[in-house]
Amino acid sequence: MKLQQNELYLGRLMRESIFRITALWAFSECALGGLMHAFKLPFTGIFVGGFAVLCVGLLAQMERPAGAQILRATMLVMLVKAVVSPHSPPQAYAAVGFQGFLGALLLGYVRPNTIVAVLYGALAIAESAVQKLLMLYLFFGTSLVEAVDLFVVDVLKKLGLRTDISWAWFIAALYVGVYTLWGAFLGYWIPRMPLLLKARAEQYADLDDTAVSLELAGRRPPFWRKIAALMGILLFVGGTFLLTSAERGAGIQKAIYAVLRTAAVLLTWLFLVRPVLQSLIQRWARKKRKQEEGTLQSLLEDIPLWRQKATQLFVAVSQKYRGARRWVEFALALLAVALYPASVSVRDR
Numbered sequence: 001m002k003l004q005q006n007e008l009y010l011g012r013l014m015r016e017s018i019f020r021i022t023a024l025w026a027f028s029e030c031a032l033g034g035l036m037h038a039f040k041l042p043f044t045g046i047f048v049g050g051f052a053v054l055c056v057g058l059l060a061q062m063e064r065p066a067g068a069q070i071l072r073a074t075m076l077v078m079l080v081k082a083v084v085s086p087h088s089p090p091q092a093y094a095a096v097g098f099q100g101f102l103g104a105l106l107l108g109y110v111r112p113n114t115i116v117a118v119l120y121g122a123l124a125i126a127e128s129a130v131q132k133l134l135m136l137y138l139f140f141g142t143s144l145v146e147a148v149d150l151f152v153v154d155v156l157k158k159l160g161l162r163t164d165i166s167w168a169w170f171i172a173a174l175y176v177g178v179y180t181l182w183g184a185f186l187g188y189w190i191p192r193m194p195l196l197l198k199a200r201a202e203q204y205a206d207l208d209d210t211a212v213s214l215e216l217a218g219r220r221p222p223f224w225r226k227i228a229a230l231m232g233i234l235l236f237v238g239g240t241f242l243l244t245s246a247e248r249g250a251g252i253q254k255a256i257y258a259v260l261r262t263a264a265v266l267l268t269w270l271f272l273v274r275p276v277l278q279s280l281i282q283r284w285a286r287k288k289r290k291q292e293e294g295t296l297q298s299l300l301e302d303i304p305l306w307r308q309k310a311t312q313l314f315v316a317v318s319q320k321y322r323g324a325r326r327w328v329e330f331a332l333a334l335l336a337v338a339l340y341p342a343s344v345s346v347r348d349r
Contacts, residue, residue, distance in 0.1 A: 028052060030084040035314075067108025
């Protein structure tokens with residue numbers, strides 16, 4: 001009888017840990033980026049993506065097999081994202097879905113070891129970089145590649161240098177490579193996370209629960225910022241063709257083609273493809289919301305609490321660390337809160 005009670009107790013603790021990690025993952029997708037923006041921290045995207053990889057890695061170590069649990073957590077995170085941030089672009093859901101599906105495939109049925117975890121982290125983070133490059137290629141086609149190559153070659157000629165390398169593809173490969181190495185680094189730590197986090201849980205056990213206020217007003221809408229960035233790239237492409245083309249007529253033709261093509265693709269994406277995809281996502285979310293009403297409500301209630309706890313942890317971490325070490329300790333402190341609630345709790349459940 002006592003053994004059965006212990007098993008039930010451990011099972012309840014396991015389910016609560018899985019719920020907290022899922023809630024933390026949902027918080028990172030919906031609000032952590034805004035919190036980092038408020039603290040003026042750079043590299044928000046790569047940090048949030050890496051944080052998701054670590055959450056999936058922890059879920060993989062909660063119960064065996066973990067494939068179904070990871071897929072369910074992924075679905076819940078996407079559902080919370082659809083409810084809290086209904087205007088999120090479709091590619092954001094694609095990234096979350098890829099991270100979860102790949103985690104279930106690679107980590108869900110084999111206990112995470114260094115090799116498999118490194119492979120998962122590298123592929124999961126590399127997808128984010130590849131997705132961004134594919135979107136640029138979709139909008140600008142080969143015009144962007146040609147413009148970058150022309151610009152770099154023109155600069156090198158002025159320096160008396162020559163090269164036959166396609167600098168656009170070199171930069172793209174370097175970009176993906178940096179993301180891949182970052183993901184591999186995160187994957188290396190996945191099997192080691194439970195012991196690493198236990199020390200952090202004890203370190204922040206006496207964290208002051210006093211509310212910390214944070215002003216988040218004045219953030220520029222990401223949508224218009226992205227449009228401005230695309231317009232800047234378009235001006236670069238057109239201007240490069242005009243300034244570096246050996247035949248001015250050909251340069252004008254390429255510049256006009258690049259502008260018209262990009263405008264057509266961008267308008268089609270913004271006013272046709274993206275709204276249709278967002279409508280399908282919201283339709284799926286409404287259906288799932290009815291099926292997961294109780295769990296979804298609990299997750300939504302936890303997001304403001306995680307936001308407050310994240311603010312407190314960042315203030316505490318910032319008192320001891322600076323630079324990149326501060327980001328690392330901040331992430332570990334958040335994960336420690338989720339994994340070891342006996343030491344540090346978000347709330348009494």
